[in-house]
Amino acid sequence: MNRQDELEEGLRALPLCQYEFLPADQVPFSGRVREICRKECPRYHKSWSCPPAVGEWEACRMKALYYRRAFVFSTVAEGVDTENMEALLATRSGHEDVVRQVRAGFERVYGECLTLSSESCDVCPICAYPAPCRYPERMLPCIESFGIVVPLLAEQCGMEFSFGAGTVTWFGLIFFDKKEEEG
Numbered sequence: 001m002n003r004q005d006e007l008e009e010g011l012r013a014l015p016l017c018q019y020e021f022l023p024a025d026q027v028p029f030s031g032r033v034r035e036i037c038r039k040e041c042p043r044y045h046k047s048w049s050c051p052p053a054v055g056e057w058e059a060c061r062m063k064a065l066y067y068r069r070a071f072v073f074s075t076v077a078e079g080v081d082t083e084n085m086e087a088l089l090a091t092r093s094g095h096e097d098v099v100r101q102v103r104a105g106f107e108r109v110y111g112e113c114l115t116l117s118s119e120s121c122d123v124c125p126i127c128a129y130p131a132p133c134r135y136p137e138r139m140l141p142c143i144e145s146f147g148i149v150v151p152l153l154a155e156q157c158g159m160e161f162s163f164g165a166g167t168v169t170w171f172g173l174i175f176f177d178k179k180e181e182e183g
C-alpha cells in the first residue's frame with residue numbers, strides 16, 4: 001500500500017463531508033482577507049491563532065509553501081438554529097476533533113504538516129494572548145488568518161461552501177509533503 005492509499009484508508013473512517021487534494025501553490029492567498037480580519041473580526045489582536053500574532057500574510061504563505069501539497073476538507077453540522085450564534089459555534093468542537101484526527105493521520109504518513117482550521121482557537125476559555133500560548137501544540141491557526149480565500153478555494157476544488165438553511169459548514173486545511181531543506 002502506498003502512502004496515499006494508507007492515508008485515504010484512514011480518512012474514510014472520519015466524518016468528512018467533502019475533501020480534495022491540490023498542489024500547495026494553487027491555494028489562493030490575498031492580503032484583502034487580512035484587511036477583513038483587521039477591520040471586522042472581534043478576534044483580531046486577541047489570539048495566537050489570529051492576526052497579527054500569526055505574522056504577515058506573505059510570511060504565512062511562504063510557510064505554507066514549504067510544503068508541496070495541500071488537503072482541504074469540510075465537515076457539516078445539520079439541524080442547527082443558525083440565527084443563534086451560541087448554538088452555531090457549539091457545533092465547532094466536533095469539527096475541531098475531526099481536524100485533529102485528520103492531522104494525526106497526515107503526520108503518521110507524511111511527518112510534519114501545517115494544519116489550519118476554522119475560526120479562532122478556543123482551547124482555553126480565555127486566550128492567554130499576548131502572554132505565551134498555553135498549548136502551542138494544540139493551537140491551530142485560523143485558515144483566514146493566513147490570508148487564504150476560503151470561498152475561492154472551495155470553488156476551485158468543486159466543494160460546497162454552504163449546504164443551505166439549518167446547516168453549518170466548517171473547513172480544515174493541511175499543508176503536507178515538506179520540501180527538502182536546501183543547503
Ligand code: SF4
Pocket residue numbers: 047048049121122123124125126127128129132133134135136138139
Ligand atoms: S491554546 Fe489557549 S493560549 Fe494558545 S492560542 Fe489557544 S486559546 Fe490562546
